[in-house]
Every structure is written in C-alpha cells, then in structure tokens.
Amino acid sequence: MKELGLLTYNEVEKIYRKKRFAVVLLILMILVPLFIYGQHREQEENLKKVGTKDWRIVLQQQISDSQNRLNSSNSPEEFKKIRRLQMEQNKYYLEKDINPSVIGAPTFLRSFLTLGISMFIPLLVLVVVIDMISGERADGTIKMLLTRPVRRWKVLLSKYLAMFLSVTIIMTLVVVIAYSLSGIVFGFKGIDAPILTGFSIVNNELVTSGIHSIPQWEFLLMCIGLTWFVAIIVGTLAFMVSILVRNTPAGMGAMFASLIAGGILQGLASSWEGAKYVYSVNLDLINYLSGATPSLEGLNMSFSIITLSAWGIIALIISFVVFTREDMMG
Amino acid sequence: MSKILQVENLTKTVKGKNLVENIEFSVNAGEVFGFLGPNGSGKTTTIRMLVGLIKPTNGRVTIAGHDVFKDFKEAMKNVGCIVENPELYGFLTGWEVLKQYARMQGNISDDRLREIVEQVNLTERIHDRVKTYSLGMKQRLGIGQALIGRPRLLILDEPTNGLDPAGIKELREFVRFLVEKEKMSVFISSHLLSEIQMMCDRVAIIDRGRMVTVSTVEDLLHHHSGDVVEWIAEPIERARDIIASFESVSNITIRDKSILCKVDQTLISEIVQKLTSNGIAVSKVAEKTITLEDLFMQLTTGSKPSSSQQSSLDLKEVH
Numbered sequence: 254m255k256e257l258g259l260l261t262y263n264e265v266e267k268i269y270r271k272k273r274f275a276v277v278l279l280i281l282m283i284l285v286p287l288f289i290y291g292q293h294r295e296q297e298e299n300l301k302k303v304g305t306k307d308w309r310i311v312l313q314q315q316i317s318d319s320q321n322r323l324n325s326s327n328s329p330e331e332f333k334k335i336r337r338l339q340m341e342q343n344k345y346y347l348e349k350d351i352n353p354s355v356i357g358a359p360t361f362l363r364s365f366l367t368l369g370i371s372m373f374i375p376l377l378v379l380v381v382v383i384d385m386i387s388g389e390r391a392d393g394t395i396k397m398l399l400t401r402p403v404r405r406w407k408v409l410l411s412k413y414l415a416m417f418l419s420v421t422i423i424m425t426l427v428v429v430i431a432y433s434l435s436g437i438v439f440g441f442k443g444i445d446a447p448i449l450t451g452f453s454i455v456n457n458e459l460v461t462s463g464i465h466s467i468p469q470w471e472f473l474l475m476c477i478g479l480t481w482f483v484a485i486i487v488g489t490l491a492f493m494v495s496i497l498v499r500n501t502p503a504g505m506g507a508m509f510a511s512l513i514a515g516g517i518l519q520g521l522a523s524s525w526e527g528a529k530y531v532y533s534v535n536l537d538l539i540n541y542l543s544g545a546t547p548s549l550e551g552l553n554m555s556f557s558i559i560t561l562s563a564w565g566i567i568a569l570i571i572s573f574v575v576f577t578r579e580d581m582m583g
Numbered sequence: 584m585s586k587i588l589q590v591e592n593l594t595k596t597v598k599g600k601n602l603v604e605n606i607e608f609s610v611n612a613g614e615v616f617g618f619l620g621p622n623g624s625g626k627t628t629t630i631r632m633l634v635g636l637i638k639p640t641n642g643r644v645t646i647a648g649h650d651v652f653k654d655f656k657e658a659m660k661n662v663g664c665i666v667e668n669p670e671l672y673g674f675l676t677g678w679e680v681l682k683q684y685a686r687m688q689g690n691i692s693d694d695r696l697r698e699i700v701e702q703v704n705l706t707e708r709i710h711d712r713v714k715t716y717s718l719g720m721k722q723r724l725g726i727g728q729a730l731i732g733r734p735r736l737l738i739l740d741e742p743t744n745g746l747d748p749a750g751i752k753e754l755r756e757f758v759r760f761l762v763e764k765e766k767m768s769v770f771i772s773s774h775l776l777s778e779i780q781m782m783c784d785r786v787a788i789i790d791r792g793r794m795v796t797v798s799t800v801e802d803l804l805h806h807h808s809g810d811v812v813e814w815i816a817e818p819i820e821r822a823r824d825i826i827a828s829f830e831s832v833s834n835i836t837i838r839d840k841s842i843l844c845k846v847d848q849t850l851i852s853e854i855v856q857k858l859t860s861n862g863i864a865v866s867k868v869a870e871k872t873i874t875l876e877d878l879f880m881q882l883t884t885g886s887k888p889s890s891s892q893q894s895s896l897d898l899k900e901v902h
Contacts, residue, residue, distance in 0.1 A: 259686040266683070270674050393670030397728065400634040400666065401687040402659040580597075581636040582628075 257411055260403065264385075264415030273381045277423055280377065281430045288365060289435050296356055308352045312343050319343075335449075338466050342447050349442070357443040358436035359469045365431045366476045367543070371536035372512060374427060374480055375487040379508055381419045382491040384501040385412055386576070391501060395581060405577045413569070416492055420484045428477055448472040452544030453553065461544075472542070479538040482558070486565045487512075490532065493568040496576050519548035526551065532564040585612045586645075587661070587736045587768045588633070593642035595628055602628045603792040606642070610736065610768050615758060617783035617800070618772040625792040626772045627667060630740050633770075634664050647735055660688075664738035668745075669725025673714030677705055677724050680713060681731065688732045695731070703727040703757075718745040726757070737761060738770045743778055755782050776878060780804065788878070803878070812851065814842040815867035822863050826854055843871060 268274070319340040323333055346353045366374075389395040399405060447466035491508050498504035515533025528534060529549050535557035540547065547553065588610040595602045603625040610616040620626045631637040633644050635651045635658070644651040649658035671680050681699065685691035700709050703723040713721065722742065729737055739758075743751045759782075761767045773779050779786050780800055788795040788803075796803070811834075816822035823842050827835050832854075835844040846854070851868060858865050 256689060259689075263683050263686055266679070267672065267675070270672075270679070272674075392672075393668065394672055396631075396636060396666045396670065397684070398687075399636060400659060400662070400664050401684065402656045402732070403687055404655060578638075580638060581631065 256403070257407065257414070260408065260411030261414045261418070264412050265418055268381055268385075268415060268419055273419075274422060274426070276380055277377050278426060278430075280380075281426060284373075285365075285431050285434050289361065289438050292356055292361060292364075292435075293438060296354070299354055308354070309347060312347050312353070316340055316343050316347070335461060335464060338447070338449055338464065341466060342449070345447055349446075351442050351446070356435075356439045358432050358439055358441045359444050359446070359473055361435035361439060362428065362432050363469070363473060363476055363539075365435075366427075366473075366480050367537075367539040369427075370480045370483050370539055371515065371533070374423075374484055375512055375536070376509075377423050377427070378420055378484050378488045379491050379505060381423065382416050382488045383495055383505050383508060385416060385492060386495040387499055387501045387504055388495075390499055390581075399581060406573060409573060409576050413489075413492060413572075416488050417485065420488045421481070424477065424481045424484060427480075444468075444470050449544070450475075450542050452541070464544075475542060476539050479542070483536050483538060483561070486532070486561045487536075489565045489568045489572075493572045496572050524550075529556070530560060532561060535560050586610065587612045587647055588616075588770065589643075589645040590629075590633070591643045591645075593629065593632060593644065594640050595632060595637060596640040601792055603632075603789070606789065606794055608787045608794070608797050610770055611785075612735070612768055613762060613766060614784045615762055615769045615771065615782055617779035617786035618770060618789065619774070619776065619779050619786055620772075620789035621774050624790050626774075626789060627740060628792075629789065630664075630666055630738060630772060633738060634662060634666065635659065636666065660732065661735045662738060663729030663732065663734035663736075664740075665722075665725045665729055665742065666738075666740050669721045671713050671721060671724060671728070674712065676712055677709040677716070677727075680724065681709075681728060684728045684731050691731055699727045699730055702730070719747070719750045722746060722750070722754075730761075733765070734767065736768045736770065740772045741774070742771060743773065743775070751778070758782055811871040812844060812846050812848070813867070813869050813871040814844075814865065815840060816842065816858060816863050816865045818863065821861070822858055822865075825858055825861060825863070829854060841867070 319336050322328070323336060323340075343353075345351075351357070384391075386395075389398060398408060401408075445468040448469050449464060449466050450472060451463040451465045453460045453463055487508075490511075491504075494504045494507055495501075498507060512533050515531060515536060518528045518531055518534050529551050534549055535552065537547075538554065538557055541554040541557070586609045590606055590608050593606040594604050606625075606629055608616075618626060618629070628637065632639045633646075633651070635655050638652060644658075646658040647661040649661070651658045672683070675683070677700070678696070681696045685696060700706055703726055705720060705723055705727065708716065708720060713724065716724065722745070726737075726739070726742070729739075742754060746754060758769050758771070762769060771779065771782060783800055785797065785799050786803060787797040814822065814826065819837060819840065819842065823835060823837060826832055826842060826844060826846075829846070829850060831847050831850060833845045835842065837843075848870075855865055855868060
C-alpha cells in the first residue's frame with residue numbers, strides 16, 4: 254500500500270511539474286470570465302425587455318394566480334403538483350428578494366456544468382491524461398520506469414490513480430473558479446433556491462409524477478458529482494488511448510473526434526437505435542436532472558450511467574492487459 | 584566464481600523474423616563484461632530482454648539467481664541499468680529524478696542520494712532542470728539513478744555515446760571504481776572495440792542477432808588480430824617485395840596506399856633498415872588498430888584482417 258502511495262505521488266509530481274494543472278488553470282482563468290461576461294450581457298438584454306422595477310409585482314401576480322387555480326380548477330393532480338412547486342419557487346424569490354431573471358453564482362455554475370459536461374470539461378481532462386503513457390514512450394523514460402523492482406501492473410495502477418486524483422483536482426479548480434468569479438460579478442444569492450427535479454423519461458415521454466423541488470446547493474452537488482463521473486470515464490478512455498496509440502497528437506485526435514462524434518450523432522442519428530451505445534452521446538447527464546428531452550430515443554439517466562460505466566470498465570481491462578504484456582521495443 | 588547474470592538460449596522472434604537467436608553467455612560476479620556488435624546487430628534487443636522490457640520468445644535470463652520473467656521484482660532489485668540513451672524527465676531537476684527512483688525502490692535515504700550525486704560529480708547542478716544538462720551530465724545522472732539501490736549488476740548500453748574523450752576516460756575510471764570498491768559487476772555494450780578493450784575483462788560478440796564468440800579480451804585480440812603492421816613507403820611495390828622477403832612475415836597485402844602484413848614486432852627495425860638501405864622512403868610504420876569490422880571478418884569467415892572500408896563490403900557478401 255505504501256509503495257503504491259509513493260508511486261502515485263511520483264505520477265502526480267510528474268503531471269504537476271509538466272505544468273498541466275497550470276495549463277488547466279490558465280484556460281479556466283481566461284475562458285470563465287469570458288462566459289461570465291457573455292451571461293452578463295445576456296442578462297442585461299433580458300432585463301431591458303422585462304424591466305427591473307416591477308418584478309416583485311409580477312411574481313406576486315403569478316403567485317395569487319396559481320393560488321386561485323389550485324383552489325378552483327379540477328385539473329389533474331399532476332398539473333396541480335407542478336403548479337404548487339412553481340408557486341413555492343416564486344414565494345422563495347419574493348421572500349429572499351431575489352429577481353428570478355437575475356443570475357447568481359449558483360445558477361451560473363449550474364449552467365456552466367450543464368453545458369460544459371460533454372465537451373469543455375472532457376477537454377480539460379485530456380490536457381492532463383492524454384500523454385500519461387504515450388509521453389513516457391516518446392521521451393524514452395518508460396524504460397527507466399519499467400526496469401525498477403516494481404511489477405508493471407503496479408506502475409500502471411499508480412498512473413491510473415494519479416489520473417483519478419488529477420481529474421478530481423481539475424473538477425475542484427472548475428467549481429472553485431466558476432463559482433467564485435461569477436459570484437464576484439453576480440453575487441452569491443440563491444444557494445438554497447428550490448430547483449425542480451425528479452423528472453423521468455418512460456417510453457420517450459417526460460414523466461413528471463416524481464417531480465419535487467430540492468435546494469439549489471443539493472442540485473449543484475448532484476451536477477458536480479455527475480460531471481466528475483463523466484470526467485473520470487473520459488479520463489479512463491484517454492488513459493487507454495495513451496497506451497494503445499503511441500503518438501500523442503494522434504491519440505489526442507482520436508479522443509477529440511470521438512467526443513465530437515457524440516454531438517454529431519445526436520443531430521444525425523435520431524432514428525438509429527444503436528447510436529445510443531456510443532459513449533459520447535451519453536455525456537449530458539445533467540439534462541436528465543432538469544428534465545430536458547434527450548436527443549436520442551432510449552436515453553435516460555440509468556441507461557447512460559450504465560453505458561458509460563461499461564465503457565470505462567472495458568477500457569480499464571484493455572489498458573491493463575495490453576500494458577502488462579506488451580514488449581517495450583524502441 | 585558465482586554468476587550474477589546468466590543468459591540461456593535467448594531468442595526473440597517478431598513477425599516470423601528472428602531479431603536475436605540463441606544468445607548465450609554469463610557474467611561472473613565482479614567482472615566487467617563487454618557486449619560487442621555493430622549497430623543493428625541485436626544488442627539493444629538483447630539488453631531489453633535482460634531487464635524485462637521485452638519478453639523473449641524462447642530462453643531464460645537469470646539475474647542473481649532470479650528469473651527475470653517469473654520473478655521480476657527480485658531480479659530487478661539486483662540491477663541498475665541504462666537502456667540506450669539516458670532518457671530522464673527533462674522537466675524535473677536532477678535531484679527530483681533521483682527522488683522519483685528512490686521512491687520506487689523503497690528505503691533509500693537522502694544521504695544515499697547525496698552520496699551518489701557526489702560520486703557522479705553533479706553536486707553543483709543537481710537542483711537544475713535535467714533539460715539544461717549537457718549529454719555528459721545526463722549520462723552521469725543516468726548512471727547515478729542506476730546506482731541508487733546498490734545493485735550487484737550495472738547494465739550500460741553504449742555508455743560512451745556522445746561523451747568527449749575526457750568524459751570517456753572518466754567513465755572508464757568510474758567503472759573500475761565500481762568494480763573494485765563497490766564489488767559490482769558491469770555489463771557494457773558497445774559497437775567500438777577500442778572501448779570494450781580498455782574497460783572489459785571478457786567480451787561477447789554478436790552479429791546479426793547471433794553469438795559469434797565469448798572470450799577474454801586478450802585472447803580475442805591476440806588470437807584473432809596477431810600483430811598487424813601498416814607501412815607507408817615509396818615506391819610501394821618494391822617495398823612490398825622487400826618486406827615479403829622476410830621469412831616470418833605473412834598475409835601481406837596492399838590496401839589503398841599502405842602495406843599491411845602480419846609480422847613479429849621485434850623484426851620491424853630490421854625491416855626498416857633494409858628498406859632504407861634499398862633507397863625506399865618509409866614515411867609510416869604503425870601497429871594497425873583492428874577495427875570491429877576486421878574482427879567480424881575474421882571471426883565469421885576466418886579470413887585475414889583487412890581495412891575497414893573493404894571489410895564492411897565483404898561482410899555483406901559473406902552472408
């Protein structure tokens with residue numbers, strides 16, 4: 254155990270000293286302010302349209318409206334439930350004096366993760382993982398690494414653990430930077446705002462029977478967890494590619510293409526059932542939480558998580574089998 | 584004498600082609616063993632099999648009694664190696680590189696590392712990044728990392744590549760120090776005979792993936808090269824005839840503008856006298872350095888020594 258710990262320390266030291274975390278940090282420090290500025294502009298446009306002064310009156314209006322309908326109409330229980338939840342949301346905004354169309358740091362982080370989960374964050378992972386093995390091969394340092402009194406599988410396991418830790422570090426950077434920078438601009442309000450969730454998709458219909466509201470921080474934790482899971486799976490695939498493809502740029506290209514293929518397939522293959530088994534169409538996990546209609550038939554939260562896990566496990570098995578048997582030629 | 588490294592019947596076949604075939608030799612404790620062969624002869628493939636980077640198709644490698652492929656960890660505890668160039672993490676400092684490998688070996692104190700840094704003479708630059716090192720310094724750091732665990736066997740693959748003459752001399756002295764003071768065995772590969780000749784006790788020669796011979800260096804040089812002397816004299820034809828008239832001279836040939844022959848060195852002054860008294864201008868008499876190619880020629884075909892240019896052509900024809 255101690256040996257494995259030391260080996261993992263070595264691997265993380267290498268990633269750190271190759272300045273990979275610095276690169277990720279730099280990307281975030283440049284792009285997150287850009288996203289924040291974009292959101293800020295959009296919000297200003299929206300506020301111009303809606304007007305800022307009377308949002309309390311509008312909310313009050315909506316609440317009493319819902320109240321009346323809930324009391325009088327004999328609409329189905331399901332609609333009543335959603336209306337009740339929406340009313341609670343509006344009451345919360347009114348009580349806390351939050352304009353619902355004004356963004357706060359929690360809302361920004363939520364949209365950032367929702368949009369970043371399938372491409373932006375996987376790319377940050379690739380920055381760190383894609384040359385973990387192919388890089389050592391190219392530099393020839395793999396020969397020194399594998400001629401120590403340590404079995405090969407153990408060396409590889411330490412690299413995998415280092416990947417795991419690195420992805421966790423990246424996720425921490427993403428969350429801390431996106432939250433704090435956006436908070437400076439938008440404020441930190443709304444961390445316990447009620448968010449609707451519990452949607453499920455059965456036979457391609459959105460089922461709202463399980464719908465309920467949870468505080469925004471809880472919703473955010475779920476988003477972070479799902480994003481972290483996606484990042485680990487992408488990291489595992491990149492790890493395998495780094496073993497199979499000796500040339501780092503080629504490996505980067507392969508991973509890139511497969512990620513983009515997910516987006517293209519979602520647009521093109523809506524009638525092809527098999528497309529849902531491609532890992533990269535399954536990355537948009539946060540959409541399932543907030544009830545967006547999936548782009549391909551048959552996709553839902555549990556299907557996507559199982560599919561991604563299967564890809565991850567198979568990639569891990571291939572990695573270990575290939576690496577421990579391979580001849581390290583020139 | 585106990586054997587620190589034993590190689591039996593080692594064969595590697597890739598896509599139906601034998602890269603090396605039936606390699607067999609052993610290294611005794613406390614000796615410097617040379618592994619000689621031209622570029623592309625399978626030296627590096629063999630070394631990669633010695634240290635477990637490549638799995639042999641056939642045969643066995645035993646280090647200090649442990650099979651490298653069945654008992655990798657125990658076997659590797661006894662080895663320090665540099666395979667090909669000393670490729671080290673350029674983005675780390677020399678000290679960080681040593682620390683990395685110390686962690687992989689367990690129980691290596693910083694004091695031990697400092698001792699190594701001093702031994703390989705890197706004290707002043709050890710906290711600089713490796714990418715700023717000269718090739719010689721990298722070579723020294725490479726040897727340093729190989730010594731971390733006080734191995735009983737040190738494997739160096741073409742260690743003098745890129746070293747200047749002073750560096751080569753330093754390396755030679757260091758290898759001697761390791762053998763005499765630290766009781767190590769050293770395995771050195773090279774494509775240069777002169778190098779092996781100066782450093783090694785015994786030598787194995789490999790060519791086109793096959794063993795040619797294993798012997799002590801003295802035997803190798805004396806038996807196979809004899810005392811070949813090179814002459815430059817004008818006019819060359821007459822000079823040759825005069826030299827050939829001595830009884831103990833054999834194998835006389837003219838190559839380019841010099842005469843090559845096998846002759847006992849005690850006869851040389853007598854021959855020179857006779858040449859000059861016959862009005863022949865002798866501008867050079869030298870012991871011919873035997874090139875590796877010459878040796879291969881002899882070992883593989885049993886023919887006489889010749890100049891390197893010629894023999895490398897011959898080599899191709901022979902096989």
